[in-house]
C-alpha cells in the first residue's frame with residue numbers, strides 16, 4: 123500500500139514515483155553476493171550513460187552517504203602534496219567545498235563573490251593560471267540561488283592551463299543534460315536523490331578513468347578515498363564498506379525510469395514545471411533573485427514579500443499541512459525562499475501548489491498580483 127503522495131518543492135530528497143518507493147522492498151541480501159555486485163555494476167554503468175560517457179573512458183564510483191560524502195571524497199583524495207585547489211564560491215555549496223578543504227588543510231584559493239553574483243570568467247582565468255593550482259572545483263547548479271554556473275566555459279579554461287576540473291552536479295545531473303563528449307569533465311559529483319529521483323543514501327563520482335588512475339594524489343581519508351573505493355569494487359565486485367542495499371535497488375529503478383523518460387523528456391518536463399511556477403509566482407506579485415538568463419530552470423530563489431503579514435514560517439506551515447513542502451533561503455544576497463521542481467512532479471502539481479499559495483495570500487490579507495480584488 124502506498125503512503126499519501128507529497129509534493130516536495132525542496133531541492134531533494136525529492137518526490138519519488140510509486141515504483142521507486144516499491145523498489146525499496148526486496149528480499150534481504152548480503153551485499154557481498156555476486157548478485158548484489160552485479161546490481162552495483164549496472165548502476166555504475168548506467169550513471170556513465172547518463173552523461174553520455176564511454177565506459178572505457180569513464181567510471182562511476184559509489185559511496186554510502188549523502189551528496190557531501192562524494193564531495194568530500196573528491197576534495198580529500200585528488201590534490202597532490204604541495205598543490206592548491208581553486209574553488210568557485212558563489213553559493214553555500216562552493217563554501218562547503220572550501221570548508222572541507224580547510225579541514226583537510228589543503229591549500230585553497232577561493233574565487234569568492236556574493237551568493238547570487240555571476241562568475242566573471244576573466245577573473246576566474248587569472249586564478250586558474252597560477253602555477254600551483256592542480257584542480258578547479260565548481261558547482262554546476264548552485265542550489266543556494268538557482269544559478270546555473272558557466273561550467274563548460276570554466277572547464278575550457280581549466281583544460282587550457284592543464285588543470286583538472288571537478289564539477290558538483292548534485293542538483294543538475296539528470297535534470298540538465300551533461301555530456302562528457304562535448305565537455306570532458308574529469309570528475310562529476312552527484313547523488314541518487316535529486317534529479318535522478320531515487321532515495322537518499324548513495325552518492326557518486328563519475329570519473330574520467332585516466333584522471334582517476336593518474337598518480338600524484340594524496341590519501342587523507344580512510345573511508346572517503348576515491349581511488350581506493352574504485353579499486354576495491356573493481357577488484358572484488360563488492361563494495362568495500364556496507365552499502366545502503368535497499369537504496370541501491372531504488373536507484374536502479376530510478377535509473378530505469380530516467381532512461382524510459384529520456385534526458386530530453388525529463389528536461390522538457392522540468393522546464394514545463396518551472397515555466398508554470400515562474401509565471402504563476404510572477405502573476406501573484408513575487409520577484410526573483412536572479413535574472414531569467416541565469417536561472418537553472420530547476421530551482422527558483424523567490425524574494426520574500428515586503429509585507430508585514432508575510433512570514434515564511436507561516437507560509438511553510440500552511441502549505442505543509444496541505445501536502446506541499448517549501449524550502450527556506452540560504453545566505454543569498456537578498457532575503458529569499460526557495461522552490462524546486464526537481465522530482466517526480468507534473469504540471470498539475472505545480473498548478474495545485476499555486477492555488478494553495480494564493481489561498482494563503484488571500485487569507486493573510488497580502489496583496490497578490492495585478493487583480494488584487496479577485
Ligand SMILES: *Cc1c(COP(=O)(O)O)cnc(C)c1O
Pocket residue numbers: 133134188189190191193215261263264265290291292293313
Ligand atoms: C544537495 C547538494 C549537495 C549535497 O548535499 P547533501 O545534503 O549532502 O546530499 C551538494 N551540492 C549541491 C549543489 C547540492 O544541491
